[in-house]
Amino acid sequence: MSKFQGAILAPIPAFARHLLWKIQDLAKVEFALDAIKEFIDGEKIAIGYGKKLVDLLGIENNQLKAFHPPVGAQRDIPSNEYDLWLWIRSAEIGELVHLQQLLESKLAGLFVLEDVVQCFKYKEGRDLTGYEDGTENPVDKDALNVAVGDMNDAYAVLQIWQHNLNRFHSFTPEEKDLLIGRRLKDNEEIEDAPDSAHVKRTAQESFEPEAFMVRRSMPWSDGCSSGLAFLSFEKNGMNAFESQFKRMLGLEDGVEDGLFRFSVPIKTSYFWIPEV
Numbered sequence: 001m002s003k004f005q006g007a008i009l010a011p012i013p014a015f016a017r018h019l020l021w022k023i024q025d026l027a028k029v030e031f032a033l034d035a036i037k038e039f040i041d042g043e044k045i046a047i048g049y050g051k052k053l054v055d056l057l058g059i060e061n062n063q064l065k066a067f068h069p070p071v072g073a074q075r076d077i078p079s080n081e082y083d084l085w086l087w088i089r090s091a092e093i094g095e096l097v098h099l100q101q102l103l104e105s106k107l108a109g110l111f112v113l114e115d116v117v118q119c120f121k122y123k124e125g126r127d128l129t130g131y132e133d134g135t136e137n138p139v140d141k142d143a144l145n146v147a148v149g150d151m152n153d154a155y156a157v158l159q160i161w162q163h164n165l166n167r168f169h170s171f172t173p174e175e176k177d178l179l180i181g182r183r184l185k186d187n188e189e190i191e192d193a194p195d196s197a198h199v200k201r202t203a204q205e206s207f208e209p210e211a212f213m214v215r216r217s218m219p220w221s222d223g224c225s226s227g228l229a230f231l232s233f234e235k236n237g238m239n240a241f242e243s244q245f246k247r248m249l250g251l252e253d254g255v256e257d258g259l260f261r262f263s264v265p266i267k268t269s270y271f272w273i274p275e276v
């Protein structure tokens with residue numbers, strides 16, 4: 001029996017890696033997916049297909065598209081198309097090393113591993129700025145309905161943000177709270193925060209239609225740079241993400257999200273999430 005991938009609804013693990021691949025041998029795509037099939041449980045190893053793979057496999061009625069920076073964006077928003085995404089998750093980095101080696105050996109000559117993003121849980125699930133991330137996530141049945149839906153048609157957005165923590169720490173505690181729109185000390189929302197506050201930009205019920213998503217973002221670091229690997233799931237396409245991101249960029253009202261004062265997106269990719 002096929003079912004949706006459990007990682008979508010599971011809490012974030014202590015460690016995870018995003019393994020991002022491109023097709024190497026066009027003629028052997030199905031063979032490659034068969035080679036890793038037995039390891040994809042949707043929990044420890046979750047899988048997503050990029051646009052090229054969806055097209056090659058002839059998957060019908062699919063809403064996946066390639067990411068393009070929104071029209072009118074005043075910033076450089078790099079897009080990155082990958083054909084395959086494997087999200088490996090564990091309580092230990094050592095296990096991730098072994099899972100990655102296993103997957104690389106199975107996919108050798110078939111897919112090329114183009115990028116690896118090493119993620120970790122910070123404290124009880126905070127961004128590296130210290131702010132709690134995920135508070136307004138839908139839970140239980142609501143999460144299932146938002147991310148997967150009745151048709152099990154789930155999509156993911158992976159957007160890697162690189163923080164400038166020096167710049168972030170040049171702000172006073174009050175300024176930091178107003179960039180986010182929540183107080184660091186108790187996570188309470190600040191009612192009179194400016195329109196640029198991140199949680200005001202992204203308030204899910206303030207969109208028409210409402211723009212709900214399930215976020216499973218985690219901090220990342222490569223030892224030199226760091227930030228947030230934003231990861232969201234929604235059913236039937238990328239509409240919620242696109243509405244929110246446009247507003248974050250100021251494309252609705254000229255007001256840019258406070259996050260841009262210390263962080264920038266350096267990679268954005270869309271994936272369709274098959275059943276397992």
Ligand code: HEM
Nearest residue numbers: 127131132133134135136161202203204228230244245263
């Ligand atoms: C540097 C990158 C980002 C950081 C550090 C960040 C951090 C946060 C924090 C601290 C919150 C408040 C707690 C919570 O409800 O989770 C939040 C809320 C939220 N963020 Fe982000 N976020 C980032 C990027 C994004 C992006 C790219 C989107 C979507 C395009 C997004 C969508 C949301 C949504 C939907 C909420 C909940 C809003 C609500 O309904 O109250 N975030 N984020």
